[in-house]
Amino acid sequence: MSISEMVQARKELVNQVLEVYPEKAKKNRRQHLSVKESDCSSCAVKSNGKTVPGIMTARGCAYAGAKGVVWGPVKDIVHISHGPVGCGFYSWANRRNLAEGEVGIDNFVPFQFTSDFQESDIIYGGDKKLEKIIEEVVELFPNAKGVSVLSECPVGLIGDDIESVARRMTEKTQRPVVPVRCEGFRGISQSLGHHIANDAIRDHIIGKGPEREIGPYDIGIIGDYNIGGDAWASKKILEEIGLNVVNIWTGDSTLEMLQNGHLVKLNLIHCYRSMNYMANYMEETYGTPWLEFNFFGPTKIKESLLKIAAHFDDSIRENTQRVIAKYEAEMQKVIDIYRPRLAGKKVMLYVGGLRPRHVVGAYEDLGMEIIGTGYEFAHKEDYERTYPQLKEGTLIYDDVSALELEEFVKDLKPDLVGSGIKEKYVFEKMGLPFRQMHSWDYSGPYHGYDGFPIFARDMDMAVNSPTWKSIKAPWMK
Numbered sequence: 054m055s056i057s058e059m060v061q062a063r064k065e066l067v068n069q070v071l072e073v074y075p076e077k078a079k080k081n082r083r084q085h086l087s088v089k090e091s092d093c094s095s096c097a098v099k100s101n102g103k104t105v106p107g108i109m110t111a112r113g114c115a116y117a118g119a120k121g122v123v124w125g126p127v128k129d130i131v132h133i134s135h136g137p138v139g140c141g142f143y144s145w146a147n148r149r150n151l152a153e154g155e156v157g158i159d160n161f162v163p164f165q166f167t168s169d170f171q172e173s174d175i176i177y178g179g180d181k182k183l184e185k186i187i188e189e190v191v192e193l194f195p196n197a198k199g200v201s202v203l204s205e206c207p208v209g210l211i212g213d214d215i216e217s218v219a220r221r222m223t224e225k226t227q228r229p230v231v232p233v234r235c236e237g238f239r240g241i242s243q244s245l246g247h248h249i250a251n252d253a254i255r256d257h258i259i260g261k262g263p264e265r266e267i268g269p270y271d272i273g274i275i276g277d278y279n280i281g282g283d284a285w286a287s288k289k290i291l292e293e294i295g296l297n298v299v300n301i302w303t304g305d306s307t308l309e310m311l312q313n314g315h316l317v318k319l320n321l322i323h324c325y326r327s328m329n330y331m332a333n334y335m336e337e338t339y340g341t342p343w344l345e346f347n348f349f350g351p352t353k354i355k356e357s358l359l360k361i362a363a364h365f366d367d368s369i370r371e372n373t374q375r376v377i378a379k380y381e382a383e384m385q386k387v388i389d390i391y392r393p394r395l396a397g398k399k400v401m402l403y404v405g406g407l408r409p410r411h412v413v414g415a416y417e418d419l420g421m422e423i424i425g426t427g428y429e430f431a432h433k434e435d436y437e438r439t440y441p442q443l444k445e446g447t448l449i450y451d452d453v454s455a456l457e458l459e460e461f462v463k464d465l466k467p468d469l470v471g472s473g474i475k476e477k478y479v480f481e482k483m484g485l486p487f488r489q490m491h492s493w494d495y496s497g498p499y500h501g502y503d504g505f506p507i508f509a510r511d512m513d514m515a516v517n518s519p520t521w522k523s524i525k526a527p528w529m530k
């Protein structure tokens with residue numbers, strides 16, 4: 054099939070899948086689906102819009118974006134899921150943002166703290182209860198450097214004033230108590246939760262830390278949540294080239310790292326979607342420059358390291374060349390093992406706000422091809438960063454529904470699907486290799502030179518597992 058025929062066939066597939074919807078939903082969803090063509094102005098999809106009711110979106114809410122993503126990983130702050138028990142319970146320890154430290158002493162990441170609203174809290178308000186909980190937190194966990202209050206849906210609906218509780222308790226406990234208005238009814242996805250969480254750091258945390266000298270090689274990593282140890286793998290390379298990683302936002306991070314995020318020579322941003330707000334703010338307010346980088350797969354790591362080194366002196370630039378040469382030899386060994394087992398395999402992705410574009414290079418290093426990709430909650434600038442990386446004919450889907458993704462996969466027959474926990478078992482039952490691309494399927498890290506061999510091994514393990522030959526009973530073949 055020629056490329057133009059393939060583009061045409063995939064456009065027809067989109068039309069066919071849309072047929073099932075009522076007129077209004079069809080019109081809406083059509084704007085979120087596209088096929089990459091040579092002239093990419095035509096492949097711009099609409100994004101960051103409200104989900105069509107009832108279509109089984111994979112999206113989460115602002116609380117997930119604020120508590121689950123941005124605030125939850127900060128280890129020496131106690132994060133209170135403020136509201137009924139559900140949201141904190143379901144988001145308890147299921148995002149693999151690893152943190153070092155003594156659990157319960159100076160690391161509270163593995164805990165669930167909640168105000169566990171009852172009917173009386175809805176009727177009379179939860180502010181008094183919140184005050185009492187903060188007092189108890191400080192008494193029981195005296196090393197907690199601060200408290201964040203992550204609002205769940207009811208808080209904003211019943212007229213509670215968590216800001217004034219936070220002001221009073223900041224004074225009383227002599228540590229920052231941060232109100233975060235991330236009720237799940239706000240916005241249309243996790244994305245507004247990121248923004249609200251960034252604004253809370255801006256308003257209550259940044260610039261309020263202990264004095265700190267800035268060394269010539271001090272840098273910060275912004276938007277790495279240390280899934281399966283990703284941020285540690287990234288930090289390791291940056292330190293090998295001679296830089297000094299003093300802050301990570303927010304995987305394995307501390308209150309002090311947030312307070313002094315601006316006191317570095319350069320901020321490196323991995324997840325642009327969730328933290329561009331604070332990167333921009335630090336640049337505008339404190340003049341701290343930032344740049345985007347990508348540590349998935351040797352090609353992107355090399356490009357990123359050279360870009361980062363260009364900001365520093367000759368010694369860093371020389372170290373960078375040496376480190377790249379050392380690791381490229383190691384990475385070539387990985388490629389020699391796995392590429393013959395994976396080359397030519399087709400992949401479809403569907404993840405949140407960064408990985409649908411950021412992992413493309415790592416797959417390509419293994420000779421694999423991305424034939425479909427899309428985001429849950431990306432904005433226009435994310436898609437603009439994505440299109441140049443995609444081949445013609447790639448299917449692009451924004452806030453894809455469960456039905457659409459299933460139909461696309463059935464038709465395009467990829468060799469591997471990379472998506473989330475809600476998708477995993479559907480596709481495995483269809484007999485398709487699947488890897489979780491949020492949780493790394495309890496593996497990882499995937500970032501950095503330490504991560505790539507694990508990534509390659511995991512993709513091989515999924516694609517070439519003998520299981521797939523046993524999906525059909527022998528008498529049905």
Ligand code: SF4
Binds near residue numbers: 114115235236238
């Ligand atoms: S939408 Fe509301 S109730 Fe649901 S998880 Fe988010 S904050 Fe909790």
